[in-house]
Amino acid sequence: MPANLTPQYLEAERRFRGAKSTEEKLAALEAMMAVIPKHKGTEHLRGDLKRRYAKLKEESEQARRRRGGFSVAVDREGAGQVVLVGPPNAGKSALVAALTKCATEVGDYPFTTRKPIAGMMPFADIQIQLVDLPAVSDVYMEPWVPSLVRPADLCLLVADLASGTVLEDLERVLTILERGKLTLASPTDVVTPAVGWARKRAILVANKLDAPEAGDALEVLGSVYEGRYPVCAVSSQTGQGLETLRRAIYDGLGVVRVYCKPPGENPSLKSPVVLPRGSTVVEMAESIHKDFAHRLKYARIWGSGKFDGQRVQRGYVVQEGDILELHI
Numbered sequence: 001m002p003a004n005l006t007p008q009y010l011e012a013e014r015r016f017r018g019a020k021s022t023e024e025k026l027a028a029l030e031a032m033m034a035v036i037p038k039h040k041g042t043e044h045l046r047g048d049l050k051r052r053y054a055k056l057k058e059e060s061e062q063a064r065r066r067r068g069g070f071s072v073a074v075d076r077e078g079a080g081q082v083v084l085v086g087p088p089n090a091g092k093s094a095l096v097a098a099l100t101k102c103a104t105e106v107g108d109y110p111f112t113t114r115k116p117i118a119g120m121m122p123f124a125d126i127q128i129q130l131v132d133l134p135a136v137s138d139v140y141m142e143p144w145v146p147s148l149v150r151p152a153d154l155c156l157l158v159a160d161l162a163s164g165t166v167l168e169d170l171e172r173v174l175t176i177l178e179r180g181k182l183t184l185a186s187p188t189d190v191v192t193p194a195v196g197w198a199r200k201r202a203i204l205v206a207n208k209l210d211a212p213e214a215g216d217a218l219e220v221l222g223s224v225y226e227g228r229y230p231v232c233a234v235s236s237q238t239g240q241g242l243e244t245l246r247r248a249i250y251d252g253l254g255v256v257r258v259y260c261k262p263p264g265e266n267p268s269l270k271s272p273v274v275l276p277r278g279s280t281v282v283e284m285a286e287s288i289h290k291d292f293a294h295r296l297k298y299a300r301i302w303g304s305g306k307f308d309g310q311r312v313q314r315g316y317v318v319q320e321g322d323i324l325e326l327h328i
């Protein structure tokens with residue numbers, strides 16, 4: 001079958017041949033991969049491009065490591081840290097941009113994102129940190145990606161409803177994460193992981209709901225993954241489903257918001273204390289100041305289905321929206 005290469009492809013190929021630096025070569029290869037017609041006749045060529053890309057990329061990484069690269073840890077901020085993982089081009093960066101208004105690079109070619117980019121997503125009266133990561137892929141993956149998934153509180157597994165290969169894409173992502181001893185599970189799943197393994201809470205975010213083929217892809221996706229993860233169908237482009245996703249992210253973190261009030265004063269309802277679900281009064285006190293924990297005598301509580309102002313003991317489990325007056 002003839003390859004029928006387009007003028008854009010031939011132009012990118014010409015740039016590749018003229019490229020001097022590895023960066024120029026990689027950029028030209030990326031352009032070739034983006035514009036190459038995707039049909040049977042170009043299958044071999046596409047495989048070949050991917051291999052060349054992976055090899056060059058690995059070489060340039062080795063060179064970078066020898067020079068000493070940038071630090072890839074992301075400082076935790078806000079009420080929780082949420083990382084986005086998924087195949088190339090799924091719209092991870094576009095989602096972070098839509099949810100946080102943070103400027104992260106969105107590109108119509110794979111492997112756009114090279115570094116973690118963190119942005120804060122407002123939800124009600126708190127801020128949640130979203131971390132945009134580079135793609136998880138066998139073609140090329142930044143070697144430190146799994147190490148940034150490990151410390152996160154929640155994972156957004158981003159699927160591309162327009163890719164035409166949504167199930168295979170996700171299978172591959174999950175397999176690659178497993179090689180790094182990471183499994184993703186529903187936030188409601190409480191199984192403890194085996195030694196050395198990390199089990200991350202995850203939400204499956206089906207992106208590009210606006211695409212014409214999205215409806216069918218979503219159905220297929222749901223038939224396999226519903227029950228395994230909560231599924232949120234969204235379009236980062238039209239904004240559809242994003243409000244539901246914000247709420248699902250908050251719920252997935254497994255936290256509660258409680259408010260502190262000094263005795264005799266009105267509560268400050270502006271900035272809640274965010275605690276893991278199941279936390280007690282004493283743990284709340286400790287999170288405000290470590291000395292409070294042993295100085296705490298009792299607390300009075302508003303909310304919680306208790307009588308307003310009722311006295312509760314140190315071990316009382318606080319509920320979402322509770323207002324506490326700490327007596328020390």
Ligand SMILES: Nc1nc2c(ncn2[C@@H]2O[C@H](COP(=O)(O)OP(=O)(O)OP(=O)(O)O)[C@@H](O)[C@H]2O)c(=O)[nH]1
Pocket residue numbers: 086087088089090091092093094095105106107108109110111112113114133134135136162207208209210211234235236237238
């Ligand atoms: N139709 C449609 N296109 C989208 C949507 N979200 C993202 N895209 C497009 O998908 C392409 C990839 O978006 P990115 O946000 O760069 O994808 P990514 O997952 O960050 O990609 P990498 O960083 O390369 O792994 C871009 O051309 C976006 O414009 C969406 O909701 N609908």
Ligand SMILES: [Mg+2]
Pocket residue numbers: 092093094105106112113132133134
């Ligand atoms: Mg990206």
